[in-house]
Amino acid sequence: MTNTVPVNALDRHIAPIASQLDKAAAQVISSGYFVLGPNVKAFEKEFAAWCGAAECVSVANGTEALELGLRSLGVTSGKAVAVVGNAAMYGTTAVLACGAEPVFVDVDPITCTMDPKALEAVLAKRRIDVVIVTHLYGKLADMAALTLLAEKHGFALFEDCAQAHGAKDAQGRKAGTFGAAASFSFYPTKNLGALGDGGAVVTNDAQVADTLRKLRQYGWTAKYRNELAGGRNSRLDEIQAAFLRVMLPLLDGWNERRRSIANRYSTEIRNARIATPPPSGDDFVAHLYVVHTEDRSGLQSHLASHGVNSEIHYPVPDYRQPLFSDTFASTQLPVTDRSCTSVLTLPCFPELTDAEVTQVIEACNAW
Structure with a gap:
């Protein structure tokens, strides 16, 4: 299994x-x-x-x-x-x-x-x-x-x-x-x-x-x-x-491993329905690896069926949070709105194995 x-x-x-x-x-x-x-x-x-x-x-x-x-x-x-x-x-x-x-x-x-x-x-x-x-x-x-x-x-x-x-x-x-x-x-x-x-x-x-x-x-x-x-x-x-x-003292090494995983994703995920961030250098420490897709629920379900967990960071724009009611009803930020509906976070942490990274990539490409 x-x-x-x-x-x-x-x-x-x-x-x-x-x-x-x-x-x-x-x-x-x-x-x-x-x-x-x-x-x-x-x-x-x-x-x-x-x-x-x-x-x-x-x-x-x-x-x-x-x-x-x-x-x-x-x-x-x-x-x-x-x-x-x-x-x-x-x-x-x-x-x-x-x-x-x-x-x-x-x-x-x-x-x-x-x-x-x-x-x-x-x-x-x-x-x-x-x-x-x-x-x-x-x-x-x-x-x-x-x-x-x-x-x-x-x-x-x-x-x-x-x-x-x-x-x-x-x-x-x-x-x-x-x-x-x-x-x-x-x-x-x-x-x-x-x-x-x-x-x-x-x-x-x-x-x-x-x-x-x-x-x-x-x-x-x-x-x-x-x-x-x-x-x-x-x-x-x-x-x-x-x-x-x-x-x-271990942080630089952890960051390098995160970046290596992220750059594998950006290079090896090849699916027209999944928009990945470009490969990065030292300006990215890959706290989260976030992709965009127009069918987030579909991708999440597919990944889960292939043994890959995912999360959403973050689904609701601040100005649309319930506590504000209609305070910011006139606020129009099209990129933010679109991004919040399409973001999906893939596994990315220093202890992720190469085999697990491959599993994530293959699952994305199989969708």
């Missing part, structure tokens, strides 16, 4: 390093330091260096990294923040939590990241204070074009790197170092994932980092002195920081 190929398999991912993680956990337990201890400080320093950023401030999860990162840039009520609408509400949720207005921008049909021309069209009509650039699926957005627009129009760039740890441009500049600040998630399924929740913001601005350190601990400027609005308890656990320190 054909084995079923999973979209992801965290048990496979963790098994080779389980003994190292056990040791790291034991060391934390015996140390007596559990919150904002030596592992958190060490990880922040190591991750900042790995990204090529001056500062890293860890927080409890990726969503709060987005929100507190925006707050550190002065996003409050009355501000307008441009976001894409095809990224599962994470950025939009953070904007709303800050009391700001989300302004939705269409995406590029190939990369599914923000289309600079679509953003420029929005900027011609209204002011934008901050732009969240989501490096969706692990693909670096067009940062050269977006940076030029930021310089021309005076808005701040905030990068959402939750799916793009290590994606870099042709000059070797990594995701998270182009804007005023950038958020990361360390949710277990991420390219760099903890064994629980975790997040961080990286920045080259010392003042932004100082604000973030206050916001993650109640908005304190001194112990029990709350001065910053929007602060809360948002701290990365010491034990998760220790786990992340074990994993960080």
